[in-house]
Amino acid sequence: MAVQLPSIFAERMKSLLGDEFEQFMKSYEQSPHAGLRVNTLKISLEQFEEIAPYDMRPIPWCGTGFYVPHGVKPGLHPYYHAGLYYIQEPSAMAPVELLNVKPGERVLDLCAAPGGKTTQIAAKLQGKGVLVTNDIHAERTKALAKNVELYGVRNAVVLNESPERIAKAFPHYFDKVLIDAPCSGEGMFRKDEDMVKSWENHSVEKCVLMQRDILETAAKLLAPGGTIVYSTCTFAPEENEAMIAEFLNINPDFFVKVIPETAGFAPGRPDWVRQMLPDTAEENESVLDQTRGTARLWPHLLEGEGHYVAVLQHRAESPAEEDGSREANSELQTGQAVDGDFTQTIESEDRSIRVSISLTKEERKQERLMRTESRERNDRNSRGGKAQGRPGKGNERGGRKNERGQGRGADQTSIDPGTVYAQFLQENLEIELVGETVYYGDRVYQSSVGAARLEGLKVIRPGWFMGNMKNGRFVPSHPLACALNTTEAQRFINLSSANGEAVRYLKGETLNIEEARVERKADTAAKGYVLVCVDGFAAGWGKWLDGVLKNEYPAGWRWTSV
Numbered sequence: 001m002a003v004q005l006p007s008i009f010a011e012r013m014k015s016l017l018g019d020e021f022e023q024f025m026k027s028y029e030q031s032p033h034a035g036l037r038v039n040t041l042k043i044s045l046e047q048f049e050e051i052a053p054y055d056m057r058p059i060p061w062c063g064t065g066f067y068v069p070h071g072v073k074p075g076l077h078p079y080y081h082a083g084l085y086y087i088q089e090p091s092a093m094a095p096v097e098l099l100n101v102k103p104g105e106r107v108l109d110l111c112a113a114p115g116g117k118t119t120q121i122a123a124k125l126q127g128k129g130v131l132v133t134n135d136i137h138a139e140r141t142k143a144l145a146k147n148v149e150l151y152g153v154r155n156a157v158v159l160n161e162s163p164e165r166i167a168k169a170f171p172h173y174f175d176k177v178l179i180d181a182p183c184s185g186e187g188m189f190r191k192d193e194d195m196v197k198s199w200e201n202h203s204v205e206k207c208v209l210m211q212r213d214i215l216e217t218a219a220k221l222l223a224p225g226g227t228i229v230y231s232t233c234t235f236a237p238e239e240n241e242a243m244i245a246e247f248l249n250i251n252p253d254f255f256v257k258v259i260p261e262t263a264g265f266a267p268g269r270p271d272w273v274r275q276m277l278p279d280t281a282e283e284n285e286s287v288l289d290q291t292r293g294t295a296r297l298w299p300h301l302l303e304g305e306g307h308y309v310a311v312l313q314h315r316a317e318s319p320a321e322e323d324g325s326r327e328a329n330s331e332l333q334t335g336q337a338v339d340g341d342f343t344q345t346i347e348s349e350d351r352s353i354r355v356s357i358s359l360t361k362e363e364r365k366q367e368r369l370m371r372t373e374s375r376e377r378n379d380r381n382s383r384g385g386k387a388q389g390r391p392g393k394g395n396e397r398g399g400r401k402n403e404r405g406q407g408r409g410a411d412q413t414s415i416d417p418g419t420v421y422a423q424f425l426q427e428n429l430e431i432e433l434v435g436e437t438v439y440y441g442d443r444v445y446q447s448s449v450g451a452a453r454l455e456g457l458k459v460i461r462p463g464w465f466m467g468n469m470k471n472g473r474f475v476p477s478h479p480l481a482c483a484l485n486t487t488e489a490q491r492f493i494n495l496s497s498a499n500g501e502a503v504r505y506l507k508g509e510t511l512n513i514e515e516a517r518v519e520r521k522a523d524t525a526a527k528g529y530v531l532v533c534v535d536g537f538a539a540g541w542g543k544w545l546d547g548v549l550k551n552e553y554p555a556g557w558r559w560t561s562v
């Protein structure tokens with residue numbers, strides 16, 4: 001066996017799995033499975049299947065996920081740098097599929113770095129609705145922000161906050177909350193040997209304390225009738241079924257949506273809580289059976305690493321909402337396909353319990369106020385927010401410093417940044433602006449939640465980073481380019497992944513490009529900012545002048561392999 005498992009872990013698994021233990025141990029003799037998930041914000045599944053550089057096999061539980069053969073290095077292809085796919089462990093694709101996100105919803109990814117599941121949620125939202133993505137570790141939010149930008153996400157806000165502080169700013173705001181919890185990581189031992197080494201530092205007991213707090217806070221963030229998906233990559237029942245049973249016991253307004261045992265998913269194991277933690281089981285006995293409806297992903301039963309997923313459904317508050325959810329539930333119970341959702345609902349015995357999720361008078365007032373403000377902002381933006389018009393007129397701007405102290409203060413020229421921004425958009429793009437235009441120092445963002453809601457929070461990105469004001473000019477950002485498609489740019493140049501030209505661009509080289517290759521809208525000069533594409537998919541900016549494409553690909557993002 002390649003992996004040396006901690007003996008305490010192996011003994012515990014033997015006592016839990018019994019006859020199945022031998023089969024479980026055999027899985028450690030196999031290599032972990034490699035996967036990628038197609039980024040449907042940038043390319044359709046059909047288009048990707050046509051140009052895919054690898055032999056791929058579908059991952060049964062994720063419509064956009066594929067296994068790639070061992071030895072293939074998907075990170076070393078220009079398509080990876082153009083954000084066409086995310087390299088993701090196959091089992092890790094399950095939680096977001098079970099969250100069943102729909103375009104237009106408000107979604108929170110609470111423990112999000114480095115952003116695998118965030119980019120998956122963003123693809124489900126298709127740019128519509130709100131995605132707030134957060135991690136408590138500042139260093140890890142750098143990778144999170146980079147992935148949000150590389151994958152062309154327009155409607156995300158990136159935070160570096162504690163769940164409690166987010167709950168104060170967004171009380172009962174989200175339709176869906178994902179908790180991909182910090183955990184002891186036992187399910188990753190085969191994939192990452194460092195997890196074996198750090199297992200003792202991330203002891204089950206320590207993780208349980210963090211998970212309890214995070215789950216409890218998630219309930220305060222969820223809108224009535226919303227859904228929480230809780231996932232871990234560990235086998236320990238304390239972090240899985242016991243955690244869910246404890247949550248249900250304290251929060252009777254939630255119930256478990258049953259995850260069907262398809263695609264190799266195995267049921268949760270309440271019996272293990274009874275066996276290992278008799279005291280916990282006794283305390284939570286009334287709800288423990290529900291945890292059978294959660295899912296365990298086992299490396300010996302499917303092609304992926306060890307994971308656990310629970311779908312926690314909040315009972316709707318108003319009678320109208322209750323009716324709505326009952327309709328949705330009965331639809332699920334009849335077994336009809338509901339797009340992207342493979343959970344089903346069981347009526348729990350205490351279905352008649354009224355909601356206990358309660359907004360205080362003050363919270364309700366704040367929520368109403370925020371919604372009114374947001375509606376007004378959106379109205380203003382939709383009146384003046386088309387690229388051809390003046391963006392975000394009347395919106396907050398100027399001198400708002402990034403809470404992390406990166407803001408450098410407003411541009412000091414007398415030129416109105418809004419006018420300069422609008423002019424850039426008019427001359428270079430054809431896009432419909434969504435959300436509020438927010439000015440943090442000299443940086444310009446389009447934010448799906450607006451600046452007011454973010455006051456006082458540690459904000460890494462208040463929205464889609466559009467560019468900077470510099471010496472009275474607007475300089476477009478790399479994330480702006482990443483999220484565009486060729487029809488939205490006045491000019492674009494296509495580079496081929498096959499002849500080395502794309503890689504030379506990604507390495508930061510200046511390229512000689514004849515004028516005829518600058519594809520542009522009627523009456524547009526070739527000179528100026530050009531969207532640079534790899535086989536038709538946006539990768540960054542260049543500036544074209546007299547046959548030379550000046551490379552604007554950011555130094556920190558460059559292709560460094562030979």
Ligand SMILES: C[S@@+](CC[C@H](N)C(=O)[O-])C[C@H]1O[C@@H](n2cnc3c(N)ncnc32)[C@H](O)[C@@H]1O
Pocket residue numbers: 092110111112113114115116117118134135136137140161162163180181182183210214
């Ligand atoms: C399993 S990882 C998340 C992986 C991520 N969801 C993905 O798909 O790429 C758990 C994350 O939780 C973060 N974390 C730990 N404690 C937290 C807390 N109290 N609040 C928010 N995030 C936390 C860690 O920094 C870590 O990045």
